[in-house]
Amino acid sequence: MGLGAVGLLMTINQTFALKLLGFYPIGNAFIYYLIGLFLSAALLIFPARKADTERLPWYDWVLAGAALGGAIYLGLNGLRMTQQGWEYxxxxxxxxxxxxxxxxxxxxVRRCGGWAIFAVALLFGLYPLYAGHMPGFLWxxxxxxxxxxxxxxxxxxxxxxVPMQVVANLIIGFVVFGIALTITGGGEFFMNFATALMGRSRGxxxxxxxxxSAFMGSLSGSAVSNILTTGTITIPAMKxxxxxxxxxxxxxxxxxxxxTLMPPVMGAVAFIMASFLGVSYGEVMMAALLPALLFYLALLLQVDNYAARKGLTGMPAKDIPRVRETLLSGWPYLLSLSVLIYMLLVMRLESQAPYYATLMLLVISLVRRQQRLRISQVLDFFYQLAHGVGSLVAVLAGIGLVVGGLSYTGVAGAFSRELLLYAGDSIPLMLAAGAITSFILGMGMTVSACYIFLSILLAPALVGAGLNPLxxxxxxxxxxxxSYITPPVALAAITAAGVAGANSTLTSLHAVRLGAVLFVLPFLFVLNPSLILQGPxxxxxxxxxxxMTAIWLVAAAMEGYLYRIGSVGVRMRCALLIPAALMxxxxxxxxxxxxxxxxxxxxIAVMRTTKCAGITKCST
Structure with missing residues (x-):
């Protein structure tokens, strides 16, 4: 908690140039200090082995102290390091x-990201050592x-x-805002708001x-943590x-x-993307808006069709709050989100916006008795900050080794050139190769790690082929x-299956069918930039x-229910995919x-229905 508090104070001091007690380190020194604070926190929070889950062994304190001391040494020598070229x-x-x-x-990175990311970081981090022995363009x-x-x-x-600079300059502020929104009751408000809006409808x-989950996922940026919070309420209700x-x-x-990609507060990877592209976070946020809405529209249509086909009803009236009363109780959360969006899109104060929005939320919570924070909540705030940012710092510092190994050797650019050469003029072939590579890497990495790796190797080739960079x-x-919903890994599906007491394999298969549109969406917007709000x-x-029409048809085909017609058979379900594919x-x-x-x-469906009128059993 103390490390989180000091890290937050130092970040605020740097973001607003407060120069408290004359302390205002230069860029690399500031990042070293942050690494020291939050890497130390990660080494204390995340155990080295399962046997240490319930205790804090002495060697974790030693490692944490070494990380903090080493980072302070590097930070104090940050200016000399730059001026004298210590990297040489x-x-x-x-x-x-x-x-x-x-x-x-x-x-x-081993503790926070697992062995797979550790292996990737080690392999590519040491690449400069054996690059002279590699064949062809890998040399x-x-x-x-x-x-x-x-x-x-x-x-x-x-x-x-870049990854660590993004954490220092942008991500910490948004993590702070997300935690503040949650501990002041934002999670409960968004759950009640969703219930008030959708609870009465079928299914x-x-x-x-x-x-x-759309609301909370945008705040946490983590599919697994979202399932473990909202899922413990929604899954039993669905059952x-x-x-x-x-x-x-x-x-x-x-x-x-x-x-994970639902604006306005998205996962860490969105900020890293903005930095790599050299655009504002607001631009990335707006580009992701329509694809995210289309994805959730597809889910709503599919669960609605499923409910219609199964004859499922809505929730009991006594369990559904009124929309007006819900909004009146939760207006501080909507106001703080509005301030955040305004400062991002209009004022373009990306690094400062989440702190102003958080300050507004905390001031309101002091005035309103039902949202007033207790000491235990304040302590929990700093613990969650140390936990969340510590994990990010540990993983992204490790992924930084991958970036460095490929950049210092120049292999990243050579790989992109070779991919363009092998693919020729075939954009579909290149997209298929990119999709498969992204999917496979996503099995063993976090989304941020997978994106950073491929943004260096694959993205330049796609852009070089003439596709829109964003x-x-x-x-x-x-x-x-x-990979979160697709076998064999399907981490989100397995986590949700654990909450539901369900079979994880069957859950993964259901998730693939429900998320079928997600497999199509990337091809939609990469070939048609209008869907990321670029164009007339x-x-x-x-x-x-x-x-939206295509997504509706895919949902109807997947669930076997067509509006104004009712349940449809296999032949009509297959037929509906034809206009969807054309669109x-x-x-x-x-x-x-x-x-x-x-x-x-x-x-055809209407004629078939009319012809079957009066017949007990008729398949479309």
């Missing part, structure tokens, strides 16, 4: 400290061990590179799960309403996964997310309308053919 030639003691910090970063001038260590720890492209509990365990868990898993980066990110307004509106392709002729095919499907 450094005093012996500096090289020894750098070696210690490198080992501590690897231990931190590069080799580095010595000392050179490699100094480049990673004291250079500008690795541990203190109400499932729709509440979708909407509430009581007639949904099977597996289906209820799948709904929550898909909804929580999509929340759409290309979003494409990679979306495919990296798919009329084009955006037309593309959005066509995409997915970004050409007005294919859209026109798609709407004509849709009209034909309805005509």
């Amino acid at each position: 030639f450094a005093p012996l003691e500096a090289t020894l400290v750098a070696t210690m910090m490198l080992l501590l970063v690897l231990e931190g 590069s001038n080799g580095f010595g061990l000392g050179e490699t260590i100094r480049a990673h720890v004291m250079g500008a492209e690795s541990i203190v590179g 109400g509990p499932a729709k509440v799960a979708v909407v509430s 009581r309403s007639g949904y099977s365990r597996e289906y209820a868990a799948a709904v929550e898993a898909c909804a929580s996964t999509g929340g 759409a290309s980066h979003l494409f990679i990110l979306y495919w990296g997310m798919l 307004l009329l084009s955006v509106i037309a593309s959005a309308f066509t995409a 997915i392709y970004p050409e007005w002729i294919s859209d026109l053919l798609g709407f004509l095919a849709l009209a034909l499907c309805y005509l």
